[in-house]
Amino acid sequence: MKGKEPQTVHRKIAILGYRAVGKSSLTHSFVTGSFSEAYDPTIESTQHKTIRFRKVHFATDIVDTAGMDEYSRLSRNASLGVHGYALVFSIVSRKSFETIKQVNDSLLNTLGDAPDVPRVLVGSMEDLSDQRQVSKQDAQTMAESLGVPYIECSAKTGENVAEVFHTLLKEIEKDDGLLAETGEGGCHIM
16 A cells, blocks of 8 residues: 655745845755855845655745845735745844844735744854854844744855755744644755
8 A cells, every 4th residue: 555645835935134145045055055156136036946844845936035125125026925934144244134123024014014924034154153243142032032943054065054944844834734743854855
């Protein structure tokens, strides 16, 4: 007797944050497993990747958005039908960290102040920790005030890149129970 085919679930994720914090590098590193030194400011692009958690395949659309500042608005593509958000700042840029509060407020305002929007706070450029302008404690304090998990990563070294997306999927699926039986570590990238 054969087991059931895995369930396929579509999820749309948006990557938000200040300019030049590594949103595109994070997305590219996750989707392709490689890092590009080239920097071209992003207008907006969508990447696709399937993530398998035991019995569920998550077909993800990852919306890599343009850099935001305190006056930016969310694009239609980054707000409609999105299941979860990565709020990205660079640990080597205090300005990018301070902008996260406005980005989060803009997000919640756009979505009608829903407090349970699945989000994860991401400190990028962890490989440059010798140039750190944002302490882990400051970032953890902000994450706690937002009620979201905090992860530091490096698109350049690949450290914790997949963990950003896995954690966000877990946040998205908290209420649906799709991941309840998998526990920790049951994830495979395809």
